[in-house]
Amino acid sequence: MRRIKRKIIVTRALVGVLVLVAILWSMIPLYNVIIVSLSPGGEFPTKLFEISPRLTPHFYYKILFTEQWSILPYLKNSIVVAVMATLIVMALGIPAAYAFSRSRARETRLLFYALLVFLTTPFIAPLLPFFLFIRQLHLMDTLLGIALAHIAWNLPLAIWLMRGFFDMIPTDMEEAAMIDGASRLRTMVQIVLPISAPGVSVAAVYVFMFSYIEYMYAMTLSRQQSATLPVKIAGYVVTHMVYFQEVAAAITISLIPMVVLYALIQKWFVKGLTLGAVKY
Amino acid sequence: MKRSQKERIGNLAMMIPALGFLGVFFVYPLSFVFYWSLRNYYPVRHRNDFVFLDNFIKVFGSRDFLHALTNNFVFVGSVVAVTFVLGLGMALLVNRRFRGSKIFSLVLVLPMLYIPASSAVLWSLVYNRDFGVLNLILSFLGFGRRMWLASPDLALWAVMLTDIWAWTPWTFLILYAGLQNLPREPVESAVIDGASSLQVLWYITLPMLRPVISIAIVLKALYSFRIFDYIWVMTKGGPGGASEVLSTYVYKTGFRQFKYGFASAMSVVMILISLGMVLVLVSLVRRAERG
Numbered sequence: 001m002r003r004i005k006r007k008i009i010v011t012r013a014l015v016g017v018l019v020l021v022a023i024l025w026s027m028i029p030l031y032n033v034i035i036v037s038l039s040p041g042g043e044f045p046t047k048l049f050e051i052s053p054r055l056t057p058h059f060y061y062k063i064l065f066t067e068q069w070s071i072l073p074y075l076k077n078s079i080v081v082a083v084m085a086t087l088i089v090m091a092l093g094i095p096a097a098y099a100f101s102r103s104r105a106r107e108t109r110l111l112f113y114a115l116l117v118f119l120t121t122p123f124i125a126p127l128l129p130f131f132l133f134i135r136q137l138h139l140m141d142t143l144l145g146i147a148l149a150h151i152a153w154n155l156p157l158a159i160w161l162m163r164g165f166f167d168m169i170p171t172d173m174e175e176a177a178m179i180d181g182a183s184r185l186r187t188m189v190q191i192v193l194p195i196s197a198p199g200v201s202v203a204a205v206y207v208f209m210f211s212y213i214e215y216m217y218a219m220t221l222s223r224q225q226s227a228t229l230p231v232k233i234a235g236y237v238v239t240h241m242v243y244f245q246e247v248a249a250a251i252t253i254s255l256i257p258m259v260v261l262y263a264l265i266q267k268w269f270v271k272g273l274t275l276g277a278v279k280y
Numbered sequence: 281m282k283r284s285q286k287e288r289i290g291n292l293a294m295m296i297p298a299l300g301f302l303g304v305f306f307v308y309p310l311s312f313v314f315y316w317s318l319r320n321y322y323p324v325r326h327r328n329d330f331v332f333l334d335n336f337i338k339v340f341g342s343r344d345f346l347h348a349l350t351n352n353f354v355f356v357g358s359v360v361a362v363t364f365v366l367g368l369g370m371a372l373l374v375n376r377r378f379r380g381s382k383i384f385s386l387v388l389v390l391p392m393l394y395i396p397a398s399s400a401v402l403w404s405l406v407y408n409r410d411f412g413v414l415n416l417i418l419s420f421l422g423f424g425r426r427m428w429l430a431s432p433d434l435a436l437w438a439v440m441l442t443d444i445w446a447w448t449p450w451t452f453l454i455l456y457a458g459l460q461n462l463p464r465e466p467v468e469s470a471v472i473d474g475a476s477s478l479q480v481l482w483y484i485t486l487p488m489l490r491p492v493i494s495i496a497i498v499l500k501a502l503y504s505f506r507i508f509d510y511i512w513v514m515t516k517g518g519p520g521g522a523s524e525v526l527s528t529y530v531y532k533t534g535f536r537q538f539k540y541g542f543a544s545a546m547s548v549v550m551i552l553i554s555l556g557m558v559l560v561l562v563s564l565v566r567r568a569e570r571g
Binding site: 018019027036044098099117121129148183216230248259 | 286287288290291292294295297298301302305306309310312313316369370373376378387389390393394395396397398400401402403404405406408410411413416419420445502505506509512513514526527530531534535540543544547548550551554555557558
């Protein structure tokens with residue numbers, strides 16, 4: 001009896017230690033950034049537990065509200081691009097995914113696996129010709145140009161995910177509607193869409209998140225005007241690495257939208273990922 | 281018109297906008313990559329002669345390319361392995377469902393919620409020689425400070441650590457969801473039969489988790505192969521090409537040296553490697569599921 005009790009205590013202690021280590025692992029970089037962002041003037045902590053007594057939120061004000069430093073325009077850019085990309089991907093992708101799901105033709109199955117090619121293409125590969133193409137269309141440094149890139153990359157994934165969701169919905173009601181003479185499009189909108197709303201929302205959230213965090217194309221296709229948040233923050237490493245506190249404040253602020261988004265979609269996040277992917 | 285014909289046309293009509301868009305904005309640019317890879321395309325010098333596979337021969341003979349290729353595979357291999365092990369550990373830990381485990385899992389997920397480019401800048405600060413936490417800890421423990429991102433030996437590993445830190449939550453979430461969906465009876469009957477927790481883990485839990493593990497590994501490997509953000513923001517492939525990977529090397533060759541033909545040939549090689557990776561990994565998965 002005593003041996004089992006001791007084993008339980010040892011296990012509990014071990015678990016406790018591991019939990020502590022995991023928490024430190026996650027939080028230490030954030031701790032570092034927050035301390036730096038709150039440090040005044042030219043004082044940075046140079047020893048581990050040294051925190052200046054004169055902490056100031058000054059740099060957060062600077063990063064948000066000063067005209068020269070504010071990251072809000074870039075946040076706006078990111079959101080506009082992400083919303084555009086999400087809306088268009090959904091508008092194009094939902095009908096396509098539905099058609100792929102309901103179609104019985106052999107050709108469509110081949111076509112669907114062709115989407116796999118898009119999913120495995122490295123991001124860098126079409127970057128150069130895409131960049132030249134966007135320049136030709138006079139869309140350089142526009143939010144639309146960046147959105148087009150995001151749509152092109154997200155559409156295959158969205159179609160793949162959503163087809164998986166549509167596959168799970170039985171076709172009886174659609175059959176009935178079709179016999180009554182409704183067109184495919186009408187059946188989709190009025191019958192299938194309300195049922196598959198959760199699945200479709202998961203795909204939409206994925207598209208939004210991918211667009212929000214995307215860096216390579218946003219960097220290549222933007223100059224001053226249309227820089228998105230990732231591009232702007234990454235730019236700090238080159239241009240503003242002297243102003244550590246401002247950079248640190250910007251990083252902390254940019255965390256907030258993602259935390260909010262994650263809190264909202266927590267439940268669906270993994271469900272959507274594994275569901276679509278298992279359909280190999 | 282027969283109903284099935286009406287169906288078919290309806291289906292096709294619904295697919296065309298999406299496929300059309302992909303055709304214009306994906307296939308069209310991508311076709312240029314293949315086209316240029318076969319030519320000696322230097323737009324600056326107005327050269328565009330057909331050289332067939334010459335570019336590919338040059339690619340595999342290029343020491344810089346092979347160095348980037350090695351770095352890339354080292355990156356993928358290490359990152360996938362470590363994120364898997366750590367993610368599994370976290371999933372098993374949270375699976376114990378102790379008090380506060382919900383908040384705990386939120387804390388664990390935090391690294392993933394940074395924009396990758398933002399994580400990169402964050403870790404640039406962490407690696408800073410003067411006030412970066414890493415050096416602070418090292419000097420606290422009595423070791424010397426280092427310039428992590430500026431030393432050729434450490435740069436790649438430093439970037440790898442950032443990727444691991446940022447993406448372990450992702451593996452954790454997938455594996456945890458998998459653990460949640462496992463049936464309880466096999467584990468319970470094994471415990472009744474007297475198996476230790478390690479034995480239960482190795483002989484029962486992990487084999488049942490195999491499909492989920494495969495997904496996590498394949499997706500992470502595929503994504504890590506294309507790594508760009510962290511390297512570009514933290515070191516740009518430096519110092520002196522020490523942390524160069526395929527994506528950064530192709531980017532520099534195309535956008536800075538304007539060697540479109542050479543860069544395109546490398547892109548084609550990357551595409552083929554990617555496809556190969558997927559086919560190999562998926563077949564391994566299928567075989568594991570059957571066995």
